[in-house]
Amino acid sequence: MMNICVIGTGYVGLVSGVCFSDIGNNVTCVDIDENKIENLKKGIIPIYEPGLDELVLKNIEENRLHFTTELQTAMNDAEVVIIAVGTPPKETGEADLRFVEAVARSIGKNLTDYKVIVTKSTVPVGTGKWIKGIIAEEAGHSNFDVASNPEFLREGSAIYDTMNMERAVIGVESDKAKDVLSNLHEPFQTNLVIADIETAEMIKYAANAFLATKISFINEIANICELVGADVTKVAEGMGHDNRIGKAFLSAGIGYGGSCFPKDTNALINIAENAGYNLKIVKDVENVNAQQRYRVYDKLVEALNGDISGKRIAILGLAFKPNTDDMRAAPSIDIIPKLHSDGAEVLAYDPVAMKNAKKEIAGLQTVESYEQAVQDADAVIILTDWNEFKEMDLQDLKSKLRHPVMIDGRNMFPLEQMENLGFYYASIGRKTVKAAQI
Numbered sequence: 001m002m003n004i005c006v007i008g009t010g011y012v013g014l015v016s017g018v019c020f021s022d023i024g025n026n027v028t029c030v031d032i033d034e035n036k037i038e039n040l041k042k043g044i045i046p047i048y049e050p051g052l053d054e055l056v057l058k059n060i061e062e063n064r065l066h067f068t069t070e071l072q073t074a075m076n077d078a079e080v081v082i083i084a085v086g087t088p089p090k091e092t093g094e095a096d097l098r099f100v101e102a103v104a105r106s107i108g109k110n111l112t113d114y115k116v117i118v119t120k121s122t123v124p125v126g127t128g129k130w131i132k133g134i135i136a137e138e139a140g141h142s143n144f145d146v147a148s149n150p151e152f153l154r155e156g157s158a159i160y161d162t163m164n165m166e167r168a169v170i171g172v173e174s175d176k177a178k179d180v181l182s183n184l185h186e187p188f189q190t191n192l193v194i195a196d197i198e199t200a201e202m203i204k205y206a207a208n209a210f211l212a213t214k215i216s217f218i219n220e221i222a223n224i225c226e227l228v229g230a231d232v233t234k235v236a237e238g239m240g241h242d243n244r245i246g247k248a249f250l251s252a253g254i255g256y257g258g259s260c261f262p263k264d265t266n267a268l269i270n271i272a273e274n275a276g277y278n279l280k281i282v283k284d285v286e287n288v289n290a291q292q293r294y295r296v297y298d299k300l301v302e303a304l305n306g307d308i309s310g311k312r313i314a315i316l317g318l319a320f321k322p323n324t325d326d327m328r329a330a331p332s333i334d335i336i337p338k339l340h341s342d343g344a345e346v347l348a349y350d351p352v353a354m355k356n357a358k359k360e361i362a363g364l365q366t367v368e369s370y371e372q373a374v375q376d377a378d379a380v381i382i383l384t385d386w387n388e389f390k391e392m393d394l395q396d397l398k399s400k401l402r403h404p405v406m407i408d409g410r411n412m413f414p415l416e417q418m419e420n421l422g423f424y425y426a427s428i429g430r431k432t433v434k435a436a437q438i
């Protein structure tokens, strides 16, 4: 059992904090937002993440998880202090380290005895050393270690990902810090990758950029498949059986969004540029991704014979992926305004992201169910692969539509099924089913 202090109760901080407490540690989470902390003490969590509220409550009740705005108290008995504050992108694409710096200064001011200070926030290579300098300056001593322990959790399955982590990357400068962090990760029975701090920081960017590359790669293959009459889902299956390639992250669609891939690919390009290197592959990954989301728009225009003005379009799904209300870099943010500017009437439905979506998309009209969205629509576009949409009664959906046109940005349904149901069904990297003519 260890005493741990986690600074920042955003996605990464909150999930790591609660998971570390659930495996038996005594964890205190700190945030400067008093309102957030008061709510967290009652088990009210600021984000949508399946299972997180129950786990927070359980660990509060079992007295292993605490919330406070007082950094000094929280740091007192802690052996490990985890920095998990946001690193939002600046306009240049570089990570903004303002919050990390402020936290490092506060840690330095409150540092009385030896602690391992860990960065979990995704930070540019070199940040660990920079933080070390700041803390030493504020503390007036160097009786501490800094370390990097990047986070690989996915939104929507954050607890599962943390509890079943495939590896823990531990970037350290001393054996003492290595031992503390190795012990902390012991209960997860995972692969430990011990490295120096710069390498650990690089692993996070390289991993995310590689996953983004897989997505843009399969999306380009999908685009070729459409031109040559092949089926990208089969191509991906055929590729994925090769262990060197792997099955994961080969689902073609409208590209990646979210808080990590767009930010981290951009940051890596910047890191490379600052180091004097032109990172061509990742730049192309971004370009492909930026264009891919408009494929559903093009397919809609084609389905409705070139004119969508005055047409009613149902949008199913707004979040960048299922099981989250996160709208950051969601394809819907670009697609819906494009439909609006062409004079289409858009009615959207998402199981949880509608409130957030309204802040991002001007004039967004939403309804309370997918049935309401598709009623009398000229076409339906699927943007997020929520389970709720997978389970829709397609016969019933077809009867509600004015025209049986579905544009599926997530390849959710078998072509044969859509053919038998009599849809015009355009998806990504597969043949367009034209069982209905408009």
Ligand code: UDX
Binding pocket: 151, 152, 153, 154, 155, 156, 208, 211, 215, 248, 249, 250, 251, 252, 253, 254, 255, 256, 257, 258, 259, 260, 261, 320, 321
């Ligand atoms: C990602 C990483 O997976 C995680 O390790 C990292 O810590 C943070 O970034 P997240 O952004 O939560 O996690 O979502 P993820 O499930 O990885 O999906 C990212 C995006 O890629 C989504 O927009 C998703 O729709 C898209 N995607 C994913 C595809 O288009 N095709 C795929 O095959 C996989």
